[in-house]
Ligand code: GDP
C-alpha cells in the first residue's frame with residue numbers, strides 16, 4: 001500500500017490497565033482473528049508472561065481497518081510495561097509514528113503512564129489518549145481525565161473512552177489511530193533502509209528479523225546486509241504478523257513485518273541496526289539504539305556441582321532470545337562453580353530463574369543481587385565491578401562510584417510524608433512533588449539504585465496499601481563512601497555473602513544480616529559463629545548454639561502440626577542447601593542479604 005494508507009503505533013500503559021485486552025479487541029474488531037480462534041491475550045508470546053499476567057513484549061501485529069471507504073494497514077508494535085525493560089520501550093517507539101496512551105478509569109495515571117508518556121513525547125510520537133475500563137462501576141472518568149491533563153499535558157477533549165473488555169468504544173479508537181497519527185514518511189524509490197527492532201531464534205527456521213521499512217522495498221531473493229556487519233545474506237522469506245507469520249513476498253516503505261535470510265547466528269543481527277540492499281545500499285544508517293547494560297548482577301550456582309555444564313547450556317539457550325541477559329563463569333569458595341549473571345532488573349532476574357528451573361529442570365542457588373559499581377583506582381584506571389568479591393583493597397581505590405536513578409512515585413497524597421522519609425533513609429535526594437489532584441501526587445527523588453533493588457517496591461506497596469506505583473531511569477555513576485562488608489560463618493568467609501554498602505550503614509546492615517543468618521541456618525552438632533567484618537575489623541557477631549538431640553526435641557509437648565511444619569520445612573530446605581566448610585547454608589540465607597529490615 002501507499003504510505004498514506006499505513007499507520008504504525010504502539011500502546012503504552014501502566015501494568016494491568018488493559019493493553020493486552022485492547023490489542024485482543026483490535027484483532028477481533030478488524031476480523032484479524034475470528035471469535036472462534038480467539039483466546040485471551042493472544043499476543044502475549046511467552047507462557048511465563050501469560051502465567052504471571054505481565055507482558056514483557058507482545059508480538060507485533062498487522063491489522064486492516066476501513067475508514068471513509070479506504071482500507072488502512074495498521075501495525076501495532078508493542079512496548080513492554082515494566083521498568084526493567086524501559087530501554088525496549090524507546091526501541092519499539094522508533095518504529096512508530098504514534099502511541100495509544102491507555103489509562104484505567106478506576107486507577108488513573110500511574111508511574112509507568114507518566115514515564116512512558118514522556119518517552120513517547122521525546123520520541124516525537126503523536127499521542128492518542130484513551131480511558132479504558134469505563135464499564136467498571138468504580139470508573140471515575142472525569143477525575144481521571146483531569147489527572148491525564150495534569151500529568152502529561154494533554155487536552156482533556158482529546159481523550160477517548162472505551163472498554164477493552166466489552167468492546168465499547170473500540171471502533172472509535174481505531175478511527176482515531178487513522179485520523180490522528182501521521183502516515184509514515186519514506187520513499188519507496190530510495191534504496192532499502194529498514195530498522196531492525198527485534199528478532200527471535202527459531203530452531204527450525206533460524207533467525208527471524210523484525211523490521212520496519214523506512215525507505216525502498218525488500219523482496220525474496222534480494223541480497224541484503226546489516227550496516228553494522230560485513231556479511232551478505234539472501235532473503236528467503238518476507239512477511240507480516242497476522243498475528244502468525246504470513247509470507248507476502250515484499251514489504252515496502254512504511255510497512256512492518258519480518259524477514260528471513262538463512263541467518264544461523266543470532267549474533268549476526270543487532271537490534272537497532274539498519275538493514276539495507278547490499279548492491280545499492282542506503283548511505284546513512286538509522287540512529288540505532290544503545291545496547292542495554294545489565295544493572296543488577298547475581299551468582300547462579302547448581303546445587304549439584306556436576307550440573308555445571310548443563311547450566312551453561314541452559315544459559316546459552318536462554319541468551320539466544322534475550323541478548324540483554326549476560327553470564328560468565330565464576331567460582332566461589334563457598335559455592336563451587338557457577339555463573340555471574342547480569343540482568344536489567346529484579347523482575348528480569350526472577351523471570352530468568354523461573355525459566356531455567358522450568359525448562360531445564362535444574363536446582364539452582366542464586367546469591368543476593370548487587371548493582372554494578374564503577375571504581376577509579378589510584379593508578380588512574382577505571383574498573384567496572386559486578387561482584388563484591390572483585391573489590392580490591394581500600395588503599396588502591398581513589399573513588400568508589402555507584403549508579404543513581406531518578407525515581408518517580410505516584411501516590412495518594414496522604415502517603416507523601418512516609419515515602420519522603422523512606423527515601424531519605426535510603427540516601428535519596430528530594431527533587432519535587434507535583435499534585436495531579438488534591439488526593440494524588442507525583443513525587444520525584446534521586447536515589448542510589450542499590451537502595452531501590454532492596455525492597456523499596458515492597459515498602460511502597462505496603463505503605464500505600466497497594467495504591468502507590470513507581471518507575472525509574474538510570475542517571476549515572478556518582479562517588480560515595482562505599483565499603484565491602486564480609487560475612488564469616490564458622491570463621492570462614494562466605495564470599496557469596498559479601499555485600500557493598502555505604503559506610504554509614506555498614507554496622508546496621510552487618511548486624512541485621514547476621515541476625516537473619518542466625519534464623520536461616522539450622523543448628524549443627526557444634527556451635528556456629530557468625531561475624532560481619534569490614535577488612536579485618538569485626539563489626540557484629542552472633543552464635544548459633546549447638547544441637548542437643550534431634551530437632552523435633554524442642555517440640556516435645558507441642559502438637560503434631562507444629563512437628564509436621566518443621567519436617568516440611570526441613571524437606572524443602574534439603575532441596576537448596578550449600579555446604580560451606582562444615583556448615584550447611586540454605587538458599588534463603590543467601591537471599592536474606594537482600595532485605596534490609
Ligand atoms: P495489561 O497488563 O495492560 O496487558 O492488562 P490486561 O489486558 O492483561 O488487563 C488487566 C486486567 O484488566 C484483566 O483482568 C482484564 O480482563 C481487565 N480489563 C482490561 N480491560 C478492561 C475493561 O475495559 N473493563 C474491565 N472491567 N476490565 C478490563
Ligand code: MG
Nearest residue numbers: 019020054055
Ligand atoms: Mg498484558
